[in-house]
Amino acid sequence: MAKQPKPSSKKITHADVRMYRMGTGDCFIVKFFTGENKKKDNIFTMMIDCGTWQGAKEQLTKFIAHLKEYVAEDREDNVPTIDLLVVTHEHKDHVYGFDACSDLFVNTVKNSKNFVVNKIWMGWTENDNPAQPGDVLTEKVKQWKDEYGQRKKALNATAQALKERFGSDEQKIEADSKPNGLVAFQYNYADAVNQFADLHFSARAGVYTGDLEGMRVVKKEIANNNITYLHPGQIIDNVVEGLRFYVLGPPTTIEAIKKESGKDGETFSHSHNNSLTDNDAFATAMLNLVEPQSSGSVLPFDDTYIKDEKPEAYTRDNWRSIDHEWLNSAGSLALRMNSATNNLSLALAIEFIDSGRVMLFPGDAEFGSWESWHKDIKWPIKGKDGIKPLTEDLLNRTVFYKVAHHLSHNGTAKRQGVEMMTHPDLTAMATLDYDIISDGWKNTMPNRDLITDLLRRTKGRLVIMNENELMVGQDSGKKSLHEKILESREQLMNSAEKADFNDALTTEDLFLQVKVKA
């Protein structure tokens, strides 16, 4: 059976943070120890997400099998057991593993012990049956989720429409042979929108089947009435002795959820995406393609002005027709949905109570979420010195940072995020793998400025899932990121730090692991 948090005479000494290398996406096991004896001293095991961009079940199986062995190895009963499973948000790169390898996680026979999860945490937005109907926030969220669901459907419809028009095998052949041609542009565009769509929902043979399967598996098959939905501002210290959890996100305002980036100096972004707006007119027309809507809601004008035939000139000059152009608005829809879902990430700060050192797991939170940690959360207490705002203090004390959103420009706030991570022991882990990633993402991940800043702050203790092929710097100063990391470690750490880090880091084919001192 599960271990209960027991009053122990021994204090937590360290945590092993293990990142599985399944491809761009998050899958972490965090074990907490009260000493160096692995078997005896492991008092608590967390799992955070299990996803990757893509991958066949066969490939993923070896990771999951390894993971299960790892979580079973310290236990007397040898049952793979997770004390606390955190599912940050519903994106394929965070939950796909539960879907592809569901048989490895689900206990098909009652009371079987294929995989045991004692407790599950999710963000408050994941609660499909909120307890208090009538509550303003609950209602607002319900309404928003309904609309959001409609948008997901609309995005799916667009992705399908684009695929049908521009995604044929012949088009792919032409796209490959003329990579800068129009066909290539259309093909790649259709592909990019489809990949965004894949992030959000399950479709089988092109038929929309609802929310992501991985999420469903967790909620319906792994969970056993043991999901807790968390709100920002909660402080939880009754899970295991010596640890305190601070819930930072997801934010409780729709505005914060929609916000993808901030002003100059706030994000590592040079883009101007602040005016992203929701556009019902587009979503309605899109939905109309799959589920005919009433003409009053779809048509912009009275019936008297409308006729069904195309104008003669339109049909005659084929090269000037515009049948598909409007589908390109799907790009904006996809980006907005992506940012909004990222901002729904359950973001946690885990504090070692005795030392005050903090591990930060923000999921894929984007700027709107980061900003809300400072702006919207009303903490009951201040920072350690009794003066500093708590969020800022937690960031100051962060010694381990799971980089949000795979090193993208908008995944880490600048002024209200990384610039507050001033602890000399800071180590960062990023779940970016250039071999297994959507082509579209490659342009935004990694963000050079963010990498440069993190390398400086961590003194090179930036651990990336797979940095092959990645380059930093420009022109003559261009070098591989791998070299740059090694160089930073060499130059910025003193000899004691180097020895510690070498000791803390474990590199294996299947995973990377760092030891974080309590």
Add this chain to the structure above:
Amino acid sequence: MTSTPRPPFRKLRGYAFDPALALQMETAPISTIVYKVPWEDRKTADSGTLDVGPVGEYVEVIDYDPTVQKSYLPVDLNNEYILAQDGLDPSEGNPQFHQQMVYAVVMTTITNFERALGRRILWATRRPGANGFEDYVARLRIYPHALREANAYYSPRKKALLFGYFSSAPANESIQMPASLVFTCLSHDIIAHETTHAILDGMQRNYNEPTNPDVLAFHEAFSDIVALFQHFTFPDVLKNQIQKTRGNLADQNILGQLAQQFGSAIGNYGSLRDAIGEVDEKTGQWRPKTPLPEEYRTILEPHARGSILVAAVFEAFINIYKSRIADLLRIASNGTGILTAGELPVDLVNRLADEAAKSADQVLQMCIRALDYCPPVDITFGDYLRAIITADVDLVADDSRNYRLAFIDAFRRRGIYPKGIKTLSVESLQFEAHPRESQNPLFGILTDFLRKYRNDVMYVKDRKETYTITQKYMGGDEDNDIEGLHDRIFGKFDNDGEFEKLTGLVFSGDWKDFGINASRSNPNDPAFEVQNLRLVSRIGPQGKQVNQIVFSLLQRSGVKLKQGIFDVDAPVKEKHFDPSRRTKVREAFVLRGGCTLIFDLDTLALRYAIAKPLLDTARMAYLPQSRQIDLKTRKMDKARIEQQYQYQHGIGIMGMTDYSLYFKNALTHGEPFAFLHNH
């Protein structure tokens, strides 16, 4: 049939700016105006040009909405009821009014343009056309309801304007109802902006290639400038705003603002762009914008960067206007220059409005004229400043009101300096006139040919005929035994080092060593293109007449780099590739060189050669004791190559929006002229 003369105008009612003004008390009286567009006769089997649609000589409005796969009934502007009331009533709910509005504004913009340019405009041709060559495009196509998003664009590929509509999400809900539909085809500014993109594309086809951060920004800025200065042609709006600002147009006013309704509908406080000020998001208060030179170095997104140029031109305008009204203000204030409190007298408002309209018109003319003095590729704001100054010097001998200084000063305050200029003055900014004397005899023969061209096109009224004649003069016409400009130039300047130094392009026998591709008609000759042959005749305000023929030469070179460095002395194979083929080398691209040549028909001389060279012309030297260029001193322009590479592969990325980052190629192979690049 009737002796009544044909009317000069067709009057069409429309929104002065957009429907938003009609909802506010203080602007409601000026929210609609009557556009006067050139009269077109009703189209019949054998005469007239204006058909239902409206489909006219220049444009065709096709109201098909692909988002619902429906058409909206087209308006017949010749319908007698519609004619009798100056067009349909402005209305958001009537698509036929939408059609009328786009037609009215597009035609107004075209008319203003032609007046400044002194010739009729042609749309960009379709390349390749139906038969693989180049097709003449008679009409710009307009789709008033083509997209469902907060955007509109000119599509260079379809020679069409696509307007979007969307449900609004305003920051200030008292002005814009949330989720109500906003139509971009009802905004004067958006229509004028997109039309200008189309006109500019017809004049300078290569300005949609982002070879440096200024190119696309220039397209945006220029389109904004035309839209903005068109505001000053609405007399009632102008007088209203002069009264409101008490004659000080540097104060907040709607004349200097673009796309009010659109701006607030997508969540801005107020207009989308403002040439003189901005709204402080914290206080909600408007404040004037102070020019910051570092913005020109750091802002790369085309619209935002374009705003820097717009602000510079607008400031020049404000200062010209101020100097023109200084005496009026003194007269009206008993010499103090300080007006007494209270409303301005109507007479003064009228006079100030006159001066404002005149200044605006002159500034716009200067901006449009300058287009003929721009290089055909790779334009920068600095080039444009030089073009403005040079064009003005050519036409206006005596700059008694210091218009040129107003421009130079406004550009200087924003850190926009042309490259290679040591001081900023009218003299140093002018392009070099009269290139070396030795060239003139050679060009003399060419100018005879060009004169003949002038005589052939001067009185042609039909746009298609102008196009056809011009094509013949550029490419030659075997049927009529005309040797075209292209062959003449090559015949004349083959192996002429001097001409290469002038144009920065390669015509000598060793062209293959410079990565030039072979001509399609003759594989032994280097390929180059003659573009945009045009006749320019203008009369300046002091009666000075300018008669010029202008055309551009373009050439491509395939260049390869190694880690961002172009080695000019490397073996040919390592630094060049054939630009007509594809290369697999990662650090390689096709560099375009070009030169605009301006001939004066009165003096029979080449007046200017405005070049973006492939060759490093500064390093080209003469043989000792000779007037011959030492051909060995010709090297590629290393700095230009590396800068372009760096922009397109490095810093350029930073200026791109998420949208183009995620969806690749959107900047070049999608639509480069969207009203908003944000998505």
